[in-house]
Amino acid sequence: MEEKKTVEMLFDDLKKSHEEEFGEEEMEIIIDEMILSMLF
Amino acid sequence: MYSLKEELYTQRLNRFNLAFKRQIPDRVPILFMSEMWPVHHCGLSSSEVLKNPLLFFDAFKKTFSEIYIDGLYSLGNLWIESLFNTLNNTGSYVLSDGIVNYEERNSCYMDVSDYYALIKDPLKFMLNEFFPKKFEILSYGDTRSAQALNQAFQAYRDHRQKSMYLFEQTENVLGIPVLARTVASFGPDILHEFFRGFQGVVTDINRCPQLFLEASSVLTSCITEMKMKIYNTPEDGHIVMIPLHLGTFLKPKDFEKFYLPFLIQVLELYTRADYTVCLFLENDWTPYLEYFESFPKGRILGIFEYGNLHEIKKRVGNYLCVAGGMPISQLAYGTKQQCIDTAKRVIDECAPGGGFIFTTDKLMLSLNDGRFENIRAAHEFVHEYGKY
Numbered sequence: 001m002e003e004k005k006t007v008e009m010l011f012d013d014l015k016k017s018h019e020e021e022f023g024e025e026e027m028e029i030i031i032d033e034m035i036l037s038m039l040f
Numbered sequence: 041m042y043s044l045k046e047e048l049y050t051q052r053l054n055r056f057n058l059a060f061k062r063q064i065p066d067r068v069p070i071l072f073m074s075e076m077w078p079v080h081h082c083g084l085s086s087s088e089v090l091k092n093p094l095l096f097f098d099a100f101k102k103t104f105s106e107i108y109i110d111g112l113y114s115l116g117n118l119w120i121e122s123l124f125n126t127l128n129n130t131g132s133y134v135l136s137d138g139i140v141n142y143e144e145r146n147s148c149y150m151d152v153s154d155y156y157a158l159i160k161d162p163l164k165f166m167l168n169e170f171f172p173k174k175f176e177i178l179s180y181g182d183t184r185s186a187q188a189l190n191q192a193f194q195a196y197r198d199h200r201q202k203s204m205y206l207f208e209q210t211e212n213v214l215g216i217p218v219l220a221r222t223v224a225s226f227g228p229d230i231l232h233e234f235f236r237g238f239q240g241v242v243t244d245i246n247r248c249p250q251l252f253l254e255a256s257s258v259l260t261s262c263i264t265e266m267k268m269k270i271y272n273t274p275e276d277g278h279i280v281m282i283p284l285h286l287g288t289f290l291k292p293k294d295f296e297k298f299y300l301p302f303l304i305q306v307l308e309l310y311t312r313a314d315y316t317v318c319l320f321l322e323n324d325w326t327p328y329l330e331y332f333e334s335f336p337k338g339r340i341l342g343i344f345e346y347g348n349l350h351e352i353k354k355r356v357g358n359y360l361c362v363a364g365g366m367p368i369s370q371l372a373y374g375t376k377q378q379c380i381d382t383a384k385r386v387i388d389e390c391a392p393g394g395g396f397i398f399t400t401d402k403l404m405l406s407l408n409d410g411r412f413e414n415i416r417a418a419h420e421f422v423h424e425y426g427k428y
Contacts (some may be wrong), residue, residue, distance in 0.1 A: 039234045
């Protein structure tokens, strides 16, 4: 049975999977930008 | 070697920055505020441009080789269609002819009972309570959700890369500063636009005022903190753009209690950290000008949509740099001479003493918002006549 993940957990997974590409700090900024864009 | 474009860019940015500080630049800066006007002017397809923001560059290159400007207020592509498509939700916006329109009914995903979770942790609330309601695909919490979020990320990353490139090209190749580094908001407007809708916030102000106040305060802090992390170079001469929406639709007593404190809170947060803040004062702010005395000291710019700009500058010119003056209705329907006459009057009345930026009273969204000949004539006139 697959564990049901919160959106926060899904974002954490996303962050981890791209951290190597962008670096931790930049990835955090991109995710924050994306979250705020999704409010629209 | 310092290129001509670099020199032009620096001159223009300095011109704005002296005005932001309410000082006197070499000439009155001309700010161009538009979304799709340049795109339509150049005969490009707005839907294609929204899919590929790089096409904006072609529109800017042609338009601003014909019309003089000192700076653009933003790139004009706030809405990220591909991001919302991958999440099966169009957001709170709909498109018509490339113009992005706000759709009120889509902004009511939050119930009154959700205030408690929002106040406890606004970011957690957005992620775990709000997004699953807004984007059903994210509510499953399984592989489908992960895949959708990953696709949304790819779409966002692509849009971001293109926007950054467009920004650099516009500034470096065309020598045109793009002033807004980010568009921000604060508590009451966020509750209104994204969470509760107009009817919701007006009801909340009357039925659960304390929850509205607490939520407004934590949201203002949370969003401002995130914005400062994203745009972390306030010394670069650019601005944080904050459009003001809910305030003037409230009764004066409600404005004082439910809007003004958070407007001051957000201005204090940014100005204390040395940011330049641009308030887009939508609707008529004339009855509220007395409150500007309580604004913090710092670089604040106000773009006024309505009201007598001469009177406004006299009353609040000591607190903020004033921008506006050119009605788009006249650019659209007036003659060239009428537009020049208006531009002359505005410069005569508002330019003395500095701290003034010439721009339109509204964003030019579509081609009908201004005739090319009129805009060109008014800008050419201000560029020459606006010398200090």
